[in-house]
Amino acid sequence: MTGCQEPPVVTANGTKVLSSPVTAPYSEGDDIPATAFMAHDEVYNPESVIPPQCYTKTDGVNNPCYACHQSYDDKKRPNMLRDGNLQGAYEFSDLGFKNHWKNLFKDRSELIANISDQDITNWVNQDNYTPLIEKLKADPNWKGEITPIENLAFPEQAFDEQGFAKDGSGWVAFNYKPFPSTFWPTNGSTGDVMIRLADAFRETSGRYSKDVYLANLSLVEMAVKGLDTITTPEISESQIGTDLNGDGVLSRITKIKARQYYVGDANSIKLAHELYPENTEFLHTVRYIGVDEQGNIFNAPRMKEVRYMKKHNFKSKQSLGAAYYREAKEKAFENYPQTLYLGDQGINNNFGWTLNGYIEDKEGQLRPQHEQELAFCNGCHKTIGSTYDQTFSFARKVEGKLGWGYIDLKAMTDVPNKGETQGEFLTYMMRVGGGDEFRQNQEMLMRWFNSDGTVNKQKVKSATNLYELITPSKERALALNKAYKTIVDEQSYLFGRDATLVEAKNVLQQVDDSQHPLEPEHRYVWDMQLEWQQE
Known part of the structure; x- marks a missing residue:
């Protein structure tokens, strides 16, 4: 050029x-x-x-x-x-x-x-995320987004077992394989990613429903990955009012099939192949490498x-x-x-x-x-x-x-x-x-x-x-x-x-x-x- x-x-x-x-x-x-x-x-x-x-x-x-x-x-x-x-x-x-x-x-x-x-x-064990949120909230001239997650510096306090933020903010953490190799801890950083869908994907008749949210999160995953079926945490089809597994009965299920539309208040929005719906949000923290006295590695509280x-x-x-x-x-x-x-x-x-x-x-x-x-x-x-x-x-x-x-x-x-x-x-x-x-x-x-x-292929394959x-x-x-x-x-x-x-x-x-x-x-x-x- x-x-x-x-x-x-x-x-x-x-x-x-x-x-x-x-x-x-x-x-x-x-x-x-x-x-x-x-x-x-x-x-x-x-x-x-x-x-x-x-x-x-x-x-x-x-x-x-x-x-x-x-x-x-x-x-x-x-x-x-x-x-x-x-x-x-x-x-x-x-x-x-x-x-x-x-x-x-x-x-x-x-x-x-x-x-x-x-x-x-001492440096990496300090929380610098909470002060950021407090500062943005207190700034009357700030025109950007503010994305608080309570206790995000300490993930075990911030999320439940299914990854849902305990503060009700709608953010959901998911377990993913780090991209090779910049995001491997051995090369300098730890991190995490959270997703949040718009209110319509979390609600039915204007009221929050975890069943609706789980179903729509799973449908987004199916759309992005091009899947026909997917397993889910237990979902009540009765709470959603939709047959998600195609068996003609509204029951408690752990698998859903691909469908044309999302559910709940998002039921007029079509799934799109390998695309997220509008207003999908991602939050990604890049952190220092947490390490304790025994050498155990974890996601440090301090964020880069x-x-x-x-x-x-x-x-x-x-x-x-x-x-x-x-x-x-x-x-x-x-x-x-x-x-x-x-x-x-x-x-x-x-x-x-x-x-x-x-x-x-x-x-x-x-x-x-x-x-x-x-x-x-x-x-x-x-x-x-x-x-x-x-x-x-x-x-x-x-x-x-x-x-x-x-x-x-x-x-x-x-x-x-x-x-x-x-x-x-x-x-x-x-x-x-x-x-x-x-x-x-x-x-x-x-x-x-x-x-x-x-x-050394055998040694790599033997990693637990x-x-x-x-x-x-x-x-x-x-x-x-x-x-x-x-x-x-x-x-x-x-x-x-x-x-x-x-x-x-x-x-x-x-x-x-x-x-x-x-x-x-x-x-x-x-x-x-x-x-x-x-x-």
Whole structure:
């Protein structure tokens, strides 16, 4: 891609012209901090939608790209991107050939050494979510969403056994398989995801009904995954007034069949193949790695980020097709990615979703992300071929009844992806050549790989559960927490959010013609959905 012009920053009220480049008090050659770019409203990286992982050296054989870039032979899919050709291709703009994620190339060993184990443990065990909610509620000028969940920092207090928030807020946590491999605890973060449907999906005749809500949540899962039947926690068809299993009798059931319409007050809304209904919300917390004295790993109370999505506009498959075409046309005309900013509400991804996010300030309090920091979100939640309605986690939920409840790595094993027979994480490690995209997680290499660099298949297959497979040692967990804390101190998120301990070796700083393309046998067709019935 050549001839690109300096991109405008698009706002909800029109186009905002970029200010002049950062100057005083910095001189040429100075290492300008990320905060200066934001303070001067100077765009640091117009190609921030290219994630750091896209600069991984493949050496012609190592392919982490397939997890995002796919070309399905399924004309029913609303995701029409078909971008499998991007696996290992480095098809960036001229500006994108330079890797702007310079935090990847910073050795943090000395900075980490200055933080004690006790100090970082105290840090990660603090609740910074509740103060965020209190601050937003108290701000009369705040125009964005407010998403309180009582005791969210301590999940065992926040949710019941089926994942329903105990505060009656309507949020429901679900158990899903973490996406490989950025979201594996061994690579820096823990996390969770909650879903909430609009009031009509939770009520019948204007009154809340858990039976209605469970049924509609299950129907959403069926629609997104393209299922014909699904198991559910026990539901009373009599309370709903609808025969959900097709046996002609209203009774208490634990399985429902696919149907054309949702139930309760949403009974006029049709299910749409692989699409969520309008006003579906997701809340995703990215947390530090909790670790106790015995080395047990858990989701820490302190959150690195709180991420929010709301489907503000339902788009049909045809409308989505037009949106994908528009994106392709913009790229063909060599334009940089455009981001529509909505002020306090976040950004519009132009596919029907509003995205917003909060990240730690220097004191560790969660703050709204700056426009440039938010633009990063479009890299994953806009146009990549593997997503389901621009999302990841819900398509990876443990299927049916067993998947309703807070994420529990000990309750899952390494099941295969749809259409495959070998465990997903085993397959990933074999295709990538490591336990992370960058092939630099030495602990994973020592645990699960042979001395010749090949995966020890039998050892991986013998892992009791996902917890055993993808959680770090106490020592690594503490080091990763410290590494990220130094990024917080710097407020250098524009330069990368990956908690790397030392300089990345298998990542390109500059893309050039010397990069060996992936060999055809190392390109893969893959579906992020999972064969849970084989568990």
